[in-house]
Amino acid sequence: xxxxxxxxxxxxxxxxxxxxxxxxxxxxxxxxxxxxxxxxxxxxxxxxxxxxxxxxxxxxxxxxxxxxxxxxxxxxxxxxxxxxxxxxxxxxxxxxxxxxxxxxxxxxxxxxxxxxxxxxxxxxxxxxxxxxxxxxxxxxxxxxxxxxxxxxxxxxxxxxxxxxxxxxxxxxxxxxxxxxxxxxxxxxxxxxxxxxxxxxxxxxxxxxxxxxxxxxxxxxxxxxxxxxxxxxxxxxxxxxxxxxxxxxxxxxxxxxxxxxxxxxxxxxxxxxxxxxxxxxxxxxxxxxxxxxxxxxxxxxxxxxxxxxxxxxxxxxxxxxxxxxxxxxxxxxxxxxxxxxxxxxxxxxxxxxxxxxxxxxxxxxxxxxxxxxxxxxxxxxxxxxxxxxxxxxxxxxxxxxxxxxxxxxxxxxxxxxxxxxxxxxxxxxxxxxxxxxxxxxxxxxxxxxxxxxxxxxxxxxxxxxxxxxxxxxxxxxxxxxxxxxxxxxxxx
Amino acid sequence: xxxxxxxxxxxxxxxxxxxxxxxxxxxxxxxxxxxxxxxxxxxxxxxxxxxxxxxxxxxxxxxxxxxxxxxxxxxxxxxxxxxxxxxxxxxxxxxxxxxx
Numbered sequence: 001x002x003x004x005x006x007x008x009x010x011x012x013x014x015x016x017x018x019x020x021x022x023x024x025x026x027x028x029x030x031x032x033x034x035x036x037x038x039x040x041x042x043x044x045x046x047x048x049x050x051x052x053x054x055x056x057x058x059x060x061x062x063x064x065x066x067x068x069x070x071x072x073x074x075x076x077x078x079x080x081x082x083x084x085x086x087x088x089x090x091x092x093x094x095x096x097x098x099x100x101x102x103x104x105x106x107x108x109x110x111x112x113x114x115x116x117x118x119x120x121x122x123x124x125x126x127x128x129x130x131x132x133x134x135x136x137x138x139x140x141x142x143x144x145x146x147x148x149x150x151x152x153x154x155x156x157x158x159x160x161x162x163x164x165x166x167x168x169x170x171x172x173x174x175x176x177x178x179x180x181x182x183x184x185x186x187x188x189x190x191x192x193x194x195x196x197x198x199x200x201x202x203x204x205x206x207x208x209x210x211x212x213x214x215x216x217x218x219x220x221x222x223x224x225x226x227x228x229x230x231x232x233x234x235x236x237x238x239x240x241x242x243x244x245x246x247x248x249x250x251x252x253x254x255x256x257x258x259x260x261x262x263x264x265x266x267x268x269x270x271x272x273x274x275x276x277x278x279x280x281x282x283x284x285x286x287x288x289x290x291x292x293x294x295x296x297x298x299x300x301x302x303x304x305x306x307x308x309x310x311x312x313x314x315x316x317x318x319x320x321x322x323x324x325x326x327x328x329x330x331x332x333x334x335x336x337x338x339x340x341x342x343x344x345x346x347x348x349x350x351x352x353x354x355x356x357x358x359x360x361x362x363x364x365x366x367x368x369x370x371x372x373x374x375x376x377x378x379x380x381x382x383x384x385x386x387x388x389x390x391x392x393x394x395x396x397x398x399x400x401x402x403x404x405x406x407x408x409x410x411x412x413x414x415x416x417x418x419x420x421x422x423x424x425x426x427x428x429x430x431x432x433x434x435x436x437x438x439x440x441x442x443x444x445x446x447x448x449x450x451x452x453x454x455x456x457x458x459x460x461x462x463x464x465x466x467x468x469x470x471x472x473x474x475x476x477x478x479x480x481x482x483x484x485x486x487x488x489x490x491x
Numbered sequence: 492x493x494x495x496x497x498x499x500x501x502x503x504x505x506x507x508x509x510x511x512x513x514x515x516x517x518x519x520x521x522x523x524x525x526x527x528x529x530x531x532x533x534x535x536x537x538x539x540x541x542x543x544x545x546x547x548x549x550x551x552x553x554x555x556x557x558x559x560x561x562x563x564x565x566x567x568x569x570x571x572x573x574x575x576x577x578x579x580x581x582x583x584x585x586x587x588x589x590x591x
Binding site: 130131134135138142145146149152155156158159160161162163165166169170172173174176177179180181183184187188189232233236237 | 499506509513519522523526529530532533536537539540543544546548549551552555556559562563566567569570571573574576577578583586588589
């Protein structure tokens with residue numbers, strides 16, 4: 001390790017300094033003024049994004065991609081997700097402005113916590129060692145617990161934070177126990193060393209228990225059945241911009257690390273863990289979609305829908321092939337775009353100071369705001385995976401990957417459940433276009449319009465012209481895949 | 492020298508006690524103590540393995556876990572205090588505004 005290795009960490013260093021600066025700015029005179037907080041945060045995120053590009057270009061010339069005792073890698077996989085997280089957090093920052101102004105809480109700590117959570121995600125996705133992965137994961141989780149309870153005068157928000165905290169802490173402990181058993185069997189915490197140790201190993205109980213506990217901890221983070229019970233309550237209770245954050249950036253981060261660990265660390269025992277994960281995936285799709293049908297609160301409905309989407313994304317991890325890993329990357333991206341758009345539209349609707357949380361808040365939206373009603377339709381179709389939108393591409397890759405690797409029955413469940421999901425997505429469309437009513441008024445601020453428009457443009461563009469994105473994810477997933485395929489004799 | 496298995500059995504027992512505590516107790520603080528017990532059982536596993544392998548990795552991980560557990564305690568207790576302001580109780584059964 002030399003001084004020049006710090007270039008690997010440059011984005012995280014800048015972001016940490018920026019997030020700390022956000023805490024200190026109000027102390028030197030900027031008191032009370034919420035307006036400038038947003039711009040400070042966006043500037044910090046912009047500089048961080050630029051430094052991701054700079055450091056990734058600098059790393060291309062180096063011989064190794066991992067540094068700091070092989071704990072931290074800046075490969076194309078990490079760069080893809082870092083830019084995705086930065087985009088999602090920037091969108092959440094833009095969405096939060098109205099909420100912060102109305103609730104009269106200090107915006108500085110809020111943005112600082114978001115930046116620290118982002119820092120944890122970026123650190124985690126670069127982690128190729130279980131210590132760095134765990135530390136990143138906890139930085140993200142601890143910031144999320146606080147953010148979920150940020151609306152502290154609101155009882156629901158506090159309750160959400162408490163449930164999220166208790167279940168999150170338990171899942172971290174379970175994850176750690178899994179890591180400790182894997183360490184005990186393999187004698188190392190580095191994913192590459194674990195991979196090497198496992199290549200000469202036969203199935204043994206301690207290892208299986210370790211992998212299952214690690215998987216259970218990660219399934220909690222992506223909210224897969226049977227570790228999903230926290231999701232609807234936390235999504236409902238948390239402030240709506242934070243729900244947007246939890247269901248997009250935080251979830252994408254969990255998918256990324258799930259893929260990293262299972263593709264580059266544990267793929268030798270695919271036969272053993274894939275059947276268990278397949279069950280989890282099938283249960284998530286079935287329970288998530290069926291439970292979503294019964295919901296009238298939109299936040300809860302989207303929570304159950306996000307449980308189902310965790311089930312779809314798991315297909316890509318279970319199948320462990322080139323289609324699968326590309327599917328995970330693609331799906332994460334299109335899911336984040338569609339969900340951010342939906343949350344932006346929800347935040348535009350106001351009723352009694354609250355965002356439009358109920359399905360009937362959407363009644364007759366077409367009359368009052370035809371463009372945003374159209375945008376909502378596109379986002380919902382994308383979540384449902386209907387062709388002209390980006391969601392189709394993601395689902396196509398995931399389902400094809402499952403079929404290729406012999407999980408045809410799982411692909412059939414996934415297709416059937418996608419059809420079921422259209423039922424409750426279309427319920428919102430029906431409310432917007434066919435029902436009368438003006439329960440909620442539309443008050444779209446400039447930033448909300450911007451977020452929804454960007455997500456709409458991206459969802460449509462990637463649905464019509466997916467080629468550049470597919471090339472990009474093929475490149476980004478290459479390194480992760482090389483290792484998985486080498487070991488299986490180039491299957 | 493005490494065989495590694497003994498430590499592993501002890502830590503498995505401690506972890507199970509922690510899980511039972513989380514599942515059966517209602518008081519927020521007691522649940523949090525049970526979680527700490529689970530985490531410390533994991534620490535014991537790491538230390539036992541690190542001794543067996545004569546490695547530092549496991550020991551270093553324990554330091555990270557302890558530091559993070561301290562941060563987690565700070566966040567968790569703050570959330571419990573906030574809960575107490577609303578409900579005059581930190582009984583998890585009282586957190587029942589949202590269901591199904």
